[in-house]
Amino acid sequence: MDIGTFLIQLLNSVQYGLLLFLIASGLTLIFGIMGIINLAHGSFYMVGAYMAFSLSSLTGNLFVAIVLGIVLSVLLGLFLEWALFTKLYQRDHLQQVLLTYGLILVFEELRSILVGNDVHSVAIPAVLNYSVKLSETLSYPVYRLFISAVCVVLAVALYYVIQKTRLGMIIRAGSANREMVQSLGFNINLLYRLVFALGVGLAAFAGMIAAPVSSVYPGMGTQVLIICFVVVVIGGIGSVWGALVAALLIGLTDTFGKVMFPQWAGAGIYILMAAILLWRPEGLFRRI
Template sequence: MDFTTFLIQILNSLQYGLLLFLVASGLTLVFGIMGIINLAHGSFYMVGAYLAFALTSLTGNLMLSIALGIPLAFVFGALLEWLLFAHLYKRDHLEQVLLTYGLILIFEELRSLAVGDDVHGVDIPALFSASIPLSDTLSYPVYRILISVVCLVLAGALWWLMQRTRLGMMIRAGSHDRDMVQALGIDINLLYRTVFALGVVLAALAGMLAAPISSVYPGMGSSVLIISFVIVVIGGIGSVWGALVAALLIGFADTFGKVLLPDLAGLAVYLVMAVVLLWRPEGIFKKG
């Protein structure tokens, strides 16, 4: 492998890992803070991708579609929490799993009825459709770099929200002692609704960003869900920083595994998980 090819794989690993972080960060917030095992989280990624496809078909501009899709995803998440998930906080995990698995089936059926089962493409905006030359024959797409930059900015914004704002302080307090936070006069139900809606937005945004490079197709949320749970377990349940580090580890393991050991590439991610859990069973970082 020459240096240019190696550099391209590094960039691919970063882009893939950071995109996975967006999905996994929403999952770790909902799982770690609210105690909800949400098997439907991958469906929110799919919803985001199809939302990008539908809105781009109407507006002709992906960036405008993303700007419209973010508030729509937030409202969708808030309504879903109010209608369904708010009733699960004191239920056991089996009931959470059954409900959220049912949501996967519902979302897939609604998707099939609304847009069919064909694979769809989303055009990259003309402004970001160029590529940066790396050698005489190889180049790297500007749009993939844009995805990495956006994800890094969002990672910093999420850290700032959780660690430096009053809302973040309330969220962290609510994850430790729901009853005490409620006794202090904070509307814990509204707080949890906000957290859940934020998790939906992060997953949907990842789907919207990924739509032009991965296409939009049925069942696309399933593989993302599995890998997101792996990231949450490796990083530490409830830890945003842990999700970031774990997502980058998985991004590198998956990308270089496919390049160096294609026959064993499917094992690379789970091998990383096994090694990390043998070293730190609670994950790389604790909740925080």
């Protein structure tokens, strides 16, 4: 591998890792704060991607589609929390797994009914549809850099919220301790609803900005879900920074694995996970 290819693969893995982080951070917050295992989290990513496809063909502009999509996905999150997840807080994990498994089936079939089972591509917006030259022979698409940049901005924003706000204080204390949350003047039900909607919004947003590079296809949600589980397991449940580190680690493993050991790339990240489980079964980071 020459230095140019290496650089391109490095940029790809960072972009992929950051995207995974957006999805996994919501997943890990929902685990950490609400104690809920949400298998349907990957479906939100899929919903986002399909919204990017449908809304951008409707409006003709990906950015408008993204703004609309964020609003819709947050509304979806608020609705689902109100209609289903509130019923799950007192239930055991088995029931949570099952209900959210049912949700996946519902989302997949709705997708099939509404949009069909074809693979679609989403056009890169004209303003970002060019490449930068890395060397004489190599260039890199600006849209991928744009994805990374947006993810970094969101990561910094998340950092600010968690470190500097009262909401973040609760998140850092990191639990569903009713009394503590209420003593800080927060309505816990509202907190749960917001955290959940935030998670849905982040996952859907990741799907929307990823749509032009990954294309839009059935099953994309569950594929990303399982990888995000690996991110959360490696990073430590409830730990946003753990999720960031783990997501980048997985981005690197996956991207370079595909180049170097194509047959074993799919299994690579799981082997990484197994190694980390032996070393630190609770994940790399304990909290936030």
